Amino acid sequence: MTPQSEDFSAWYNELVAKAGLVDRGPVKGTMVIRPYGYRMWELLQAELDGRIKETGHENAYFPMLIPESYLKREAEHVEGFAPELAVVTHAGGKELDEPLVVRPTSETVIGEMMSKWISSHRDLPLLLNQWANVVRWELRPRTFLRTTEFLWQEGHTAHAGEDDAMRETMLALDLYDDVATNLAALPVVPGEKTPGERFAGAARTFTIEGMMRDGRALQAGTSHYMGTNFARAFDIQYTGEEGRLEYCHTTSWGMTTRMIGAVVMTHGDDKGLVLPPRLAPHQVVIVPVGRDAAEVMPAAVELAASLRTAGVRVHVDDRTHLSPGFKFNDWEMRGVPVRLELGPRDLAAGTAVMARRLGDHPKEPVPLDRLPGMITGVLDDFQAYLLRRATEFRDANTATVDDWDSFASAVSTGWARALHCGVPACEDEIKAETKATPRCVPLNAPEETGECVRCHRPSAYGKRVIFARAY
């Protein structure tokens, strides 16, 4: 496999295929998500879905095919998405009267339904979520990060006023921050997008940004406050308590299968994937070893059962045509957090040899009867280790810069925290020269003003902005 240091992009493309996460689909830019990759998505999905429901949202399902005219009702929205649309022109053996677009996102069709369902302040807030596939035609596809079709959840909510809608926008961002940090072990930075990086049709866009191991930024989830833009375009109105007709304030927010790519690029190394236990399809793999591998199988199965009872996802590698050495490498490449080796001598001693995928712990024998009691702690420690390591990496590769040379240097390998004037033309110049774009204005950054790092005009936003090359 190509080492990360030699060609990060080649390393990534080879690894996601070799580890069995994906395969190429027959249509350019599409991917097949194989069981090992899909299981990670299911684990993330279950946790995120639980949080979405706990916070009062309900799941629903809206049609995938949307009349082309709907997209055009919100001017900025159609301008942003028109170049990426896939269009159904024929169906049932005939040319359609009106072409249908495959949803690139569902604000329009959901907006249309909200206008039917909402009439009174009693119908608000309306808190909906959908798990679905969407299609955006990508010129430069990249597995998981930018694929022509991807899977996601999209939350869509309507509220009686700006305050309530903004609270919702931030609540969704908090859910994403929680999922990214505590499940995927991504130390993301939550912040607001600059106007040039906003979602097409949004009044404000918030994001969580993660740093990949090549120093680039990846947008891992976004939450949008739409103001009344979509409410006006789709006539989403309610009668207030005083009987006045008012426009709703709406939000939308999404997290996608790109999270799997983020996990690969944040934790992986030259041996392969490194999976955070909370998203690992197999948290523990048991590999029988020694000449009498068949003899230890019953004990391996018994050990697996006892670990499962302890709530652990465990897999016994019972393949008979492969050597233990091959299997060790294979499971390292596939990123399994903990490997247990079990041979006849181990068994006689009442132990298994425990090897962690990463970290300072050496391989060590552990008494079989202690394993069920200690395994959850081992996995929690591993999860915490990954987050700590990624946080240290992010901080070591983020520079606070006040002059242009330092800025250019910082964004060539990582992130720059800089003051910026907020002028779109200045953003464009920075991008043309360094490929870096403003990723976000971090929510928790201290207040600070001064001169723009590029053009020396007075800074905007009242804070430093994170700039980086991005996926």
Place this chain on the structure above:
Amino acid sequence: MTPQSEDFSAWYNELVAKAGLVDRGPVKGTMVIRPYGYRMWELLQAELDGRIKETGHENAYFPMLIPESYLKREAEHVEGFAPELAVVTHAGGKELDEPLVVRPTSETVIGEMMSKWISSHRDLPLLLNQWANVVRWELRPRTFLRTTEFLWQEGHTAHAGEDDAMRETMLALDLYDDVATNLAALPVVPGEKTPGERFAGAARTFTIEGMMRDGRALQAGTSHYMGTNFARAFDIQYTGEEGRLEYCHTTSWGMTTRMIGAVVMTHGDDKGLVLPPRLAPHQVVIVPVGRDAAEVMPAAVELAASLRTAGVRVHVDDRTHLSPGFKFNDWEMRGVPVRLELGPRDLAAGTAVMARRLGDHPKEPVPLDRLPGMITGVLDDFQAYLLRRATEFRDANTATVDDWDSFASAVSTGWARALHCGVPACEDEIKAETKATPRCVPLNAPEETGECVRCHRPSAYGKRVIFARAY
């Protein structure tokens, strides 16, 4: 609402909308699945997904857009699906070189991937499942039963030989039988389709058929043995233990959102939905009553919490602008199995009034402290009652017939069990005259031969066939 007896179809269409299960989508034949309907799908999905995984299958995800040429590789398959395809001809602002079809089912794209993934007998069986949306352009759409877009799971498996593939085909049918019978309380009849009713491209098709309350049959799940048809079309081959190259035998099987329609049409009555507890979004609704409804709210919330602890899905109707009487009707219409009324006098007596949606139990006061202990039993009884009632209805409306007049009479209101010659032209005549089609040759029917009920030629199949008008 239109009574069932007056116009079953109008009753159904009014009810699914009024109960908040669905709304019409903007494109003809599409539906929006609203939260109350989607929750039923999620409950079914969780149970079915668990069974699919327990039996060794893994979930994956395949692209929705399929090159048109793929469909054409299996001659019967394309013939069956061509009239129903939606076709993407433009994407990314350009006309595509090859049109892409929106998947109507995924045998072709999965077949293409299987041919890449399978090379040795060690790769078999390959047991995959996908949860996805599919599009089939419907000329006569009907909510849930036949919609242009619907949700489903599709299992796709590859095996080393016919025996193994047939075991898989029957295992999937058993899963569907279990889910239909034990979750949806549909007393379905598992059986084999006659050749004229097979899936396009299948060697054998199996089905579970349920009887709706208008006497029609509904196909509630199908499982197909493909023989080597798709393996030959997509070159899915493996090297056997003796080194010979062989074609795989494949299967596919699917269950869809039409199950929600089946539940409505099997259990509903003129008051509205009747939901089996295992698929009911709310199994119990608590309605505060009396002039001091606000005063009993804390007790209602406390009762709800104690029922939740007992594992029950419970909802407190805290709407203040609606009368208790309105709420009783509303929850009856929405099919909630058990309603608990809680007023100040009940509270003073330490009781709540329990009303079941159906059955012989009168409304009765029940001590609050006994409710958590008894509620699961009440719900289980209700679930069993629905299955028993539907089974009695099915049996009362199924006639074993040996002459044409009895046949025509039986299929005008229910099902006919009849001997049939198996000749397609005779099937066609029967359909033209009565609108009835062969629904299945039941697996568990006794062996029996004789004369065809229609043409008096010798019977085929060695058993009676179920004929009915179908959805």
